[in-house]
Amino acid sequence: MTADAPADAARQPRLVIPPSPVLVAGLRHAVMLTPDGELATLRLDQAAQRARRERPILVHAPAVGTRLRTDPFHAFDVLELFAFIRPAAFCLPTVRGLAEAVGLPRPASLEDEAPAVIEIIRRLLREAATCAPKAQGAMRDLAWGMGQAGWGWAPAVLAAIGVHGDAPHRANVAAGLRVWERLPETSEHAPEPAPGNTPVSPEQARARLSTLLGPFAEERAPQAEYASAVTAAFQPRDREGEPRLVLAEAGTGVGKTLGYIAPASVWAEVNEGAVWIATYTRNLQRQLDAELDRLCPDPADKAIRVVVRKGRENYLCLLNLEEAIMGLGRDPRQTVALGLMARWALATRDGDLVGGDFPGWLTDILGKPRTLGLADRRGECVFSACAHYDKCFIERAVRRARRARIVVANHALVMVQAALGGLDERLLPTRYVFDEGHHVFDAADSAFSAHLTGFETAELRRWLLGAEGDTTRSRARGLKRRAEDLVAESQAAADALQEILHAARILPGPSWTMRVHDGQPHGHTEKFLALVREQIYARSPDPRGPYSLETETAAPIPGLLEAAVALETALGRLEEPLKALCKALEARLDDEAADLDAAQRLRMESLMKSLERRALMPVTAWRGMLASLGEETPPAYVDWFALDRIDGRDVDIGMHRHWIDPTLPFAKTVVEPAQGVLVTSATLRDGSGDDESDWAAAERRTGAIHLAAPAVRAAVPSPFDYPAQTRVFVVTDVRKDDMNQVAAAYRELFLASGGGALGLFTAISRLRAVHERIAPALDNAHIPLHAQHVDGMDPATLVEIFRGEEHACLLGTDALRDGVDVPGHSLRLAVFDRVPWPRPDILHKARRAHFGGKAYDDMIARLRLKQAFGRLVRQSDDRGVFVLLDPMMPTRLLGAFPEGVRVERVGLAEAVRETRGFFGG
Template identity: 50%
Template sequence: MSFPPPQEVLERTGALVAGPTHGIIISPDGEVEELEHGALRRKIRAQSYLICNRPVVGRRLGMVGQKALDVLELFAFVRPAQFCLPLPRGLAAALKIDIKDRSPEEEGLILIEAARRLIAEITAPGYPYPEGLLAQARQMADAGWSWGPLILGALQSSEVGPWQVWDHLPEWEEEAPPPPPDSLPVGKDEALDRLSQLIGKDAEQRDSQRDYTALAARTFDPPETADEPVVVLAEAGTGIGKTLGYIAPASLWAEKNDGTVWISTYTKNLQRQLDQELDRLYPDPVKKARKAVIRKGRENYLCLLNLQELAQSPIQHEGRILIGLVQRWARYSRDGDMIGGDFPSWLGEHFGQSRLSQLTDRRGECIYAACAHYKKCFIEKSRRRSRKASLVIANHALVMIQAATRAAISKDGKIETAHDPELPTRYIFDEGHHLFDAADSAFAAHLSGQEGLDLRRWIRGAENSKRRGRGLEGRLDELIAGDDEARSLLQEVIHTARCLPADGWHGRLIDGTPFGPAENFLARVRQQLYARTAGKEEYHSIECPPLPPVEGLQEAAGELLTALKALVAPMKALSARLLKKLDQEADELDSAERNRLESLAQSISRRRETVEFGWIPMLDVLAGHSDPDQEFVDWFELERAHGREVNVGYYRHWVDPSLPFAGTVLKSAQGTMITSATLRDRLTENHNPDVEWHTAEVRTGAAHLISPPLRQSLNSPFDYPAQSRIFIVNDMNKRDLNQLAAAYRELFLAADGGALGLFTAISRLRGVYQRLAGPLEEAGLPLYAQHIDPINVATLVDIFREVEHSCLLGTDAVRDGMDVPGPSLRLCVFDKVPWPRPTLLHKARRKRFGGQAYDDLITRLRLKQAYGRLIRRQSDKGVFVMLDGATPSRLLSAFPEGVEVERIGLAEAIQKTKEFLSET
């Protein structure tokens, strides 16, 4: 089959750019036609056009023509594993296309030029991504990909043999485990010398950064007492340069002691920034790949076996197109990270997040050394590299999960940890103000329908599906051949797991036909939730206390308790039997078999501990066998998404999650630094340092150690009173969406974009967006919004950073994960005071940590974080506006000393914003 030359096709193809209410079509020769959405829809039904970002165009127009050619998809195919913002100007930046202005017409011309350049690249001499090019183009063309015929036409060949990426990836080699690190300290002078090397001889020497580096070096002092690590609490104001400040002593200690330092962050955005900063330390990419490793949870990485099985299944054309793009990316990816790595994040919105989730290890189905791709596995490569790396860039979630899976919480709340030689002895926690929340998630126990179903599938496999999900028997079968005891225990585990929720459990609960102990229990939980709340017609999730239980719930809890105890016993015996085989058959097992046995034994133990130390103690209370534990908060919750029930369960969290964090993470290390710009809570009426530091010690776990932490606060070098203004609008009704939207509109226009709108409720964000889209489009200010645009939060922030005059609406995820220096962020508007949500969990913590003072603490830290987004460097200017006239004065200590807070009317706030930001 022959294909026409792509140049001929592109010469006949125009570009379409869709705004919130209007759009333009631009012909290849530059003729422009502006149309409303209705007219645009009629046009694209009959003709093919170049577009950028199919989900965004589709949401704005209500549809996308089947002949549409998304230039982003072409970019992902031609330049796999390369970064590109999902915008026309993102394509221009990646392809070095000159941009004349920010008009829709210019964006259309960019799409035309980008398509021509990308098609030309694949036939250029020395094209750097040739592997699998023709084979994947053929496969994707056969699946109906609109770019396929153009690429095949450019290559002028249809002769292609089979090509699968898993056959072309390098293998890792097993190495001996490294010896434990030494304990040589890092001196102040040598740390400062390393800092000077990192920032460069000609760079400005900042005293505050040098002081911070000297403090960070103390993290690496040898501890004096067992279970009492050196802990450093360092509050570092924005602009100090804390990243290089702690990288300097951390890298030095790793070199001196042949050890590894884990640097943990809360957001993937900061992980990426840290990775970029390490180019200063390791300018040679080969050395950097060896010395610095990014680590995330298994669910972030591409599973090659999942990819193979999906590629060989009878999936529809959209899925086949995605498989082709994933194979192109996987061959050239740095580490196989699909969530925040070099994978094009916007592909999830293009082809569906559910499809992407099938490609990662999200259900714990890994078969380890039994997998044909084990020696090429991205996860295993990352693990092995991190053992010998100097610096591992991790995140709080991974550190907490590792700690949680190595700790058993007994019925009396005692924390028991097991030594793990793979865990580091030195940690640096950046974004340390998030440790409390990260620990809260990691050390919680959730006995829900979805959690129960996941465990059942892990044990019994996919009972009603052709998908892999082989279950425990499929993973163990070969390893226990001839071992009657192990096989008997395995069958007992599989049999007793029938007590757990099965596929379709939620529909049976709604229909009133639950089956088995777990579903009967959840049905009673759901009954109590509806009986104790006014939630039947509500849109949002609902919750209620578990005690006193409705009639029948106590009995149902007892039945499930008995069933789970019957499941725990054979699981415990089976994992012990597998470990015993390792000992008894040491002279017969090869390395692959040993790895599989050990991994499966550990997996069984971890899941058994979730049941034994999590679910069973919870049910003991509900069944009346034990009293509630004051260290925990228990509640029932029915979770809804978009007004639809998605899960129901029984939940338990620590009142103070910093307690298990201290016991499992801090005490297992020898030195830990916890740093952030917002560790302390500054009180207006009390400037006692001990009082202000108390917050940081309680929320980071340092208060649970005998030895006091080293602590120091270093002020930002910025002149906040000169660089910023704070206004509280006191003459509008913040509950009126029309008034609220008008305030956002006029403030955004006064700032000429570069504006961030923060909201405490998604419904308010949606309402304001609907009223803002048209006016801002007319003013030429691009508007983006979390929960509306089909773009993930990290990419939205990247877009906002790049598009200087844009506006962004978001909630707390945007507030916490944003670093936008320069004029791209010059105005921050908050709809109302961000008080904590009055959940049952918050109620218990409020009681434990000081009542109203605890509410104020949380709110001040949120305000401090929001204001901190504005001023990121010496030349920045910014205005912070609170649209809540009832903002209490006691919260204003969240802002830097010396910055005047003015309570004024909306009109005056708009005028002063415009005047301040227009000053040169």
């Protein structure tokens, strides 16, 4: 370690920086700064050799390793230091992002970035040195323990806070990790009364909107018009089963978020009830959370009135954290990761690991097992039997949501909870807002589908029997561990539990994939899966290719039907005791109502709900799927067999069942029981050119057609001048099957715009091919290039980097487009490699026949183009160019673009010239 010698040791912290070179990697070369101050430019292979040898200082080791095309190597990652000193704080995981976070100017080149890294480290260590003594004590205990496990930054942190030598803190290492002991307990409150039914008037909505915007805000007539229109969703219904449903399309720039928060907040206050606002993307959840600061500027007040609610699998589980810490004796190397997680757990607002204040890049650096893997992703919660129940992040969110007035959730949680008959206390919200309403169809498709696959059935076995062979975790014994004390007083319940544990062994055990692939299956489920695999291979035109395979369930191969019958019978032997256990628990709740304490009641109710969701619902669905094999699939569904692959490797196999129209169960389970529902988006309607047809398409895609009462339609156009602010080009002379031509087009267009470009692709292979070809040219032009499926970063992190670097370019698949919300100059060019037609798989084939044939294909393509184009202009002074590299773009799809925008069919050279000219040369 090298130390900066302070002028006055009594007042200045002792800054110790590892005596290692700083490494910054670009797309084609790297820069190294030695401890002696020598700056060297290296080829990537040279940099890789030195990195493996010298343990460099860098930012985001996995991303640097990907650029150097080398295996993981030891490094001092500055992001780890940042996460330790500023837990639950945001920064872009780049040198420029870190520089901005600590108050330094953004370095302009790799040569500037290397010395900037040293100054970033100094500023972070000075920050640690000036922390309060109590905070330094927590740092000291953790840093010492992490240092014993090999954390390179430990000596620097300890020196900065005044700890020298082998300080006597050994006994405090475990205490530093036991963060649950310092978390506040969650308070309990009496149940909330049912909300009232007082309507909200347009005048009230406009008045609240004015308050939210503040006295100096510019008046926006479209936003006020929208707020007035959507108050129809906040009127009481007149008849049971006929909710007030409003479909509202608000063009980009209208300000629909505050537009619906205004009437929603008025209704919630007047009626003392909760409005649930559901989104599809994490990005919009974060945006909503920020916008709600206007409603509740006082953080303490906001903590009571506003809750961001997610599924249990999104939150840090304190019991999982404790078990991981208990296992450190077997693997002390995990101390570093758990130390950083402990730092975050004490600082986090709500324990949300997905989209909250948890840095997404920390998962890239520490790995999923010690980050996202600490959530309850397998449904193993023991509820009030857990020692951490009163401090649990999940329970805190659940209890706060019962009292909140605005609950921000996601589509999936709302739909799954409604399918289960209600929220945590079997209560259903009476008012919903579904923002990003164009995704209601996809969210419902996921929520109401069933999958009889190896992965799903093996997960159920694990949930019931525990992690067989793993005795290191307190919940490794599965359902027996979670339920044995609850069934001890009921012989019927105890007998049912034993039958469940016995019957569950027909599900796939550990290493099932190997046995199925080798043709040596064990048990009824594996035998069925092995025959399904045979049918897929027999019917697929290219079974040895790298991509996932599928085939119809019709005309089963010999033996498959018999295997299905045997499996259906075996699942019946599992279903019966599952029902019996639920019935026995329900009887105990009734018979012992006067004697059971609140904790026991809650555990029984939670266990019953878990049994229903995790076991009974899928087992019942699987039996129905198996029973229909060899017969005609029920007309509301489509069934098929599939083999899923990742990078050519088989990962799952089985039978799938989806609703042909998933908005039917959505309408019946979510919308119909409600009083009022608002479904809103900037892209609800199709752009076919026929307004009535477009509204009809919106009603089909949202399930409005399945309701007794008609939906209220509202449309507020965008205030933006799209003809003046945007250009659209369809390039006619690039062969989309020639990747050299496609890559050249991306390269020249990205250079013409000077960066700020989003490249969208319909296939990962095409994205990777283009990235490889254009990276050198963009590097020469000093334009940063980032790519999904290439950079080794979470997509949300890539979008954050793209947003924060004005001249960067980002390549992603078409699925990335909804996560990109980048106002300003950072996104000024969008390039699509081809028309985004829907994938012609078995599910789409069935829906295409049901929803209108080619018109259905056109609708999906138009909506995707519409959504991609909508990324360009997010505020009044944005300007953007949209380019489609597909000469086969049909004229009938041009309705995807706003009225008045001229779509020009041009050659690549002209598109490049026009793009350069549009952005001022």
